[in-house]
Amino acid sequence: MNGRLNGKVNGRVPRYHRIAEALRERIRGGELAPGTRLPNQRGLARSFGVTLMTLRQALEVLEREQLIARRHGLGTFVAGPSIDYDILQLQRFAGDLSAKGERVDTRLLGSRPALGDRRVTDALRLPPRARVLVVERLRLVDGHPMSLQRSFLPAHIGDEVMRADLASTPLHQVLEFKLGIVIERASETVSAMRLGRREARELGCRAGAPAFESERVSFDATRAPVVFDRVFIPGDRFRITRELVYQEVSA
Amino acid sequence: MNGRLNGKVNGRVPRYHRIAEALRERIRGGELAPGTRLPNQRGLARSFGVTLMTLRQALEVLEREQLIARRHGLGTFVAGPSIDYDILQLQRFAGDLSAKGERVDTRLLGSRPALGDRRVTDALRLPPRARVLVVERLRLVDGHPMSLQRSFLPAHIGDEVMRADLASTPLHQVLEFKLGIVIERASETVSAMRLGRREARELGCRAGAPAFESERVSFDATRAPVVFDRVFIPGDRFRITRELVYQEVSA
DNA sequence: GGTCGGGAGTGTTCTAGAACACTGGAGTTC
DNA sequence: GAACTCCAGTGTTCTAGAACACTCCCGACC
Numbered sequence: 001m002n003g004r005l006n007g008k009v010n011g012r013v014p015r016y017h018r019i020a021e022a023l024r025e026r027i028r029g030g031e032l033a034p035g036t037r038l039p040n041q042r043g044l045a046r047s048f049g050v051t052l053m054t055l056r057q058a059l060e061v062l063e064r065e066q067l068i069a070r071r072h073g074l075g076t077f078v079a080g081p082s083i084d085y086d087i088l089q090l091q092r093f094a095g096d097l098s099a100k101g102e103r104v105d106t107r108l109l110g111s112r113p114a115l116g117d118r119r120v121t122d123a124l125r126l127p128p129r130a131r132v133l134v135v136e137r138l139r140l141v142d143g144h145p146m147s148l149q150r151s152f153l154p155a156h157i158g159d160e161v162m163r164a165d166l167a168s169t170p171l172h173q174v175l176e177f178k179l180g181i182v183i184e185r186a187s188e189t190v191s192a193m194r195l196g197r198r199e200a201r202e203l204g205c206r207a208g209a210p211a212f213e214s215e216r217v218s219f220d221a222t223r224a225p226v227v228f229d230r231v232f233i234p235g236d237r238f239r240i241t242r243e244l245v246y247q248e249v250s251a
Numbered sequence: 252m253n254g255r256l257n258g259k260v261n262g263r264v265p266r267y268h269r270i271a272e273a274l275r276e277r278i279r280g281g282e283l284a285p286g287t288r289l290p291n292q293r294g295l296a297r298s299f300g301v302t303l304m305t306l307r308q309a310l311e312v313l314e315r316e317q318l319i320a321r322r323h324g325l326g327t328f329v330a331g332p333s334i335d336y337d338i339l340q341l342q343r344f345a346g347d348l349s350a351k352g353e354r355v356d357t358r359l360l361g362s363r364p365a366l367g368d369r370r371v372t373d374a375l376r377l378p379p380r381a382r383v384l385v386v387e388r389l390r391l392v393d394g395h396p397m398s399l400q401r402s403f404l405p406a407h408i409g410d411e412v413m414r415a416d417l418a419s420t421p422l423h424q425v426l427e428f429k430l431g432i433v434i435e436r437a438s439e440t441v442s443a444m445r446l447g448r449r450e451a452r453e454l455g456c457r458a459g460a461p462a463f464e465s466e467r468v469s470f471d472a473t474r475a476p477v478v479f480d481r482v483f484i485p486g487d488r489f490r491i492t493r494e495l496v497y498q499e500v501s502a
Numbered sequence: 503g504g505t506c507g508g509g510a511g512t513g514t515t516c517t518a519g520a521a522c523a524c525t526g527g528a529g530t531t532c
Numbered sequence: 533g534a535a536c537t538c539c540a541g542t543g544t545t546c547t548a549g550a551a552c553a554c555t556c557c558c559g560a561c562c
Contacts, residue, residue, distance in 0.1 A: 075512060
């Protein structure tokens with residue numbers, strides 16, 4: 001396990017991200033209530049000691065998160081609480097590899113602090129290159145490596161997790177019982193890719209072998225992202241199956 | 252350079268919008284194929300006669316539209332038409348990418364009788380090496396090949412289907428209106444594999460590119476298997492997404 | 503009373519750079 | 533081989549300022 005950072009990587013947090021974070025804080029903290037008009041952009045820029053363009057970049061981030069709305073000629077406003085459309089069917093989640101009578105083991109490969117890549121920090125709503133804890137685990141079915149799972153936790157959660165005995169305690173149990181965090185929903189994306197060299201070695205495949213890559217963001221009850229998982233599963237060891245039932249489809 | 256000194260030559264359309272539009276044209280027109288790397292930002296800026304910052308604004312627009320992807324240190328790439336496949340939306344086939352306002356076309360590559368391989372005949376509950384009809388179609392999203400679909404029909408159904416105009420009539424419509432067969436359920440399996448040479452050529456990829464392979468058996472109201480589909484989708488053009496909601500799971 | 507014009511206040515577009523950070527490959531070392 | 537170092541090419545962040553465009557309101561004028 002590497003245990004350190006690839007290359008030098010300064011860990012410098014862009015200014016516009018910190019400004020976005022500061023404003024996000026004020027909004028979430030209630031200091032800036034929904035509907036409030038923010039100070040004008042030039043004023044904000046001045047108060048953050050930054051150029052107008054830079055400030056605008058921060059606002060852009062917040063606008064994309066639907067936290068604010070900018071209106072030409074009028075001002076910038078704190079948006080109302082976002083509405084989410086989870087009228088979707090509730091779905092039970094069976095662990096990562098719902099074992100059908102197979103013997104499933106998890107081997108902890110290691111955990112280390114690192115700097116999150118863009119997808120990770122975006123998903124966890126952290127500034128680019130923020131420090132995160134990476135937990136790497138290998139799932140074995142019947143003793144054979146099945147998937148490589150890399151979990152990324154924000155530093156403030158990771159610090160606590162690192163003190164737990166991950167080798168014997170599932171991560172979600174650590175989250176729940178040590179930190180009181182319960183995962184309530186998640187969003188997952190599965191794509192097909194080639195295995196990189198490192199992943200292939202851990203999984204015992206040739207580099208470049210076709211594989212599934214699943215990326216999942218899990219959220220707690222407050223809709224805050226808690227953990228980002230990236231799972232690699234060689235294509236010859238796994239299949240996704242579904243049963244489809246065509247109902248009287250209206251529209 | 253400035254072009255705005257006397258009067259409003261520019262009118263109302265911001266320059267970065269026009270640049271975005273120009274690039275959008277080139278992408279949709281096929282001049283810039285998916286996967287292509289664009290000229291670097293400084294070069295693009297120069298060629299449009301604008302500043303780097305302005306050009307970047309245009310790229311931001313396109314990125315938000317998922318038309319391009321910028322990769323730090325690597326370049327800016329034309330994104331493949333990538334479709335999110337929500338696994339919860341059961342009404343939607345992998346084959347039926349009638350997704351999100353995209354223009355979806357189907358090109359009939361051909362249909363021919365053949366001898367079914369073992370998976371096909373097993374799925375259709377036919378004797379090994381039974382005669383089947385193979386229908387091959389290419390699905391295009393926005394004019395770009397998205398998936399290659401091979402459908403296998405038992406001979407007794409296939410004979411009738413072959414007389415229909417598959418080029419203009421969807422297969423399931425032929426089944427329903429000419430044969431009175433309505434698909435009621437299906438079972439699908441998705442795996443990750445490498446594209447073979449023929450598949451790659453039809454899809455415009457390199458042989459060996461990672462891809463999804465979906466195999467689906469569809470059943471009619473009497474639970475009789477009607478059609479076996481095998482769909483190939485290059486890994487860079489497709490993703491499966493799911494939203495998970497964890498219920499009060501006592502475990 | 504209605505409406506027209508202007509001005510104050512706000513967000514938006516754009517310039518011309520400079521410095522920084524990330525990636526992948528080539529070369530080097532062990 | 534495997535791992536490390538360096539570097540060219542590429543995207544990213546930021547500055548300091550100028551000019552433009554939209555909204556609203558108020559006062560002048562019909």
